[in-house]
Amino acid sequence: MFRSSTDLFTELNRMQGLLDPVFGGAGNASIRSTASGFPVLNVGTTAGSIEVMALAPGLDPASLDITIDRGVLAIAGERKADLPQPGERTSVYANERYAGRFRRVVSLPEDADPAQVEASYRDGVLRISIAKRASSLPRRIEVH
Structure with a gap:
C-alpha cells in the first residue's frame, strides 16, 4: 500500500489539507x-x-x-x-x-x-x- 513512512505522512498531510476546509480546520495555526x-x-x-x-x-x-x-x-x-439592505x-x-x-x-x-x-x-x-x-x-x- 505505502512504500515508506514518508509516503504515509505525505498522504496524511494531503488528506488533512482536503478536510480542513470542510471542518473549519486551523491550517497553520499555532499550538x-x-x-x-x-x-x-x-x-x-x-x-x-x-x-x-x-x-x-x-x-x-x-x-x-x-x-x-x-x-x-x-x-x-x-x-x-x-451591505445594502434587501429591497434596495x-x-x-x-x-x-x-x-x-x-x-x-x-x-x-x-x-x-x-x-x-x-x-x-x-x-x-x-x-x-x-x-x-x-x-x-x-x-x-x-x-x-
Missing part, C-alpha cells in the same frame, strides 16, 4: 491559538510582556468583550455588515469582508499576569499587552 478566523491575531512576547495584536478594522471598541480566565485570553464582539436597488458581486459575531481564544503562557493588562484600539488594530509576573523575570542577585 497556542484556536482555529484561524476573524480577527487575525499576532501573538508574541517581549522581555516584560505578552503582546497580542488583533487586526480588526471596522469595530466599535466599546462593543469588544476581552476577558482573561485561567490563563486563557478571549476576545469577542461583533462587526456589523455594510443594488447588487453585490463579491462579499469577502467578515461580518457577524466572533470569538477568538488564545492560551497564555504561565508567566502571564492577568492583573496587569492594557488594551487599546487604534487604526483598526486591537493591542492587548499582558505583563509577565515579576517572579518570572530575570533579576540580578548581589553577592555580599
Whole structure:
C-alpha cells in the first residue's frame, strides 16, 4: 500500500489539507491559538510582556468583550455588515469582508499576569499587552 513512512505522512498531510476546509480546520495555526478566523491575531512576547495584536478594522471598541480566565485570553464582539439592505436597488458581486459575531481564544503562557493588562484600539488594530509576573523575570542577585 505505502512504500515508506514518508509516503504515509505525505498522504496524511494531503488528506488533512482536503478536510480542513470542510471542518473549519486551523491550517497553520499555532499550538497556542484556536482555529484561524476573524480577527487575525499576532501573538508574541517581549522581555516584560505578552503582546497580542488583533487586526480588526471596522469595530466599535466599546462593543469588544476581552476577558482573561485561567490563563486563557478571549476576545469577542461583533462587526456589523455594510451591505445594502434587501429591497434596495443594488447588487453585490463579491462579499469577502467578515461580518457577524466572533470569538477568538488564545492560551497564555504561565508567566502571564492577568492583573496587569492594557488594551487599546487604534487604526483598526486591537493591542492587548499582558505583563509577565515579576517572579518570572530575570533579576540580578548581589553577592555580599
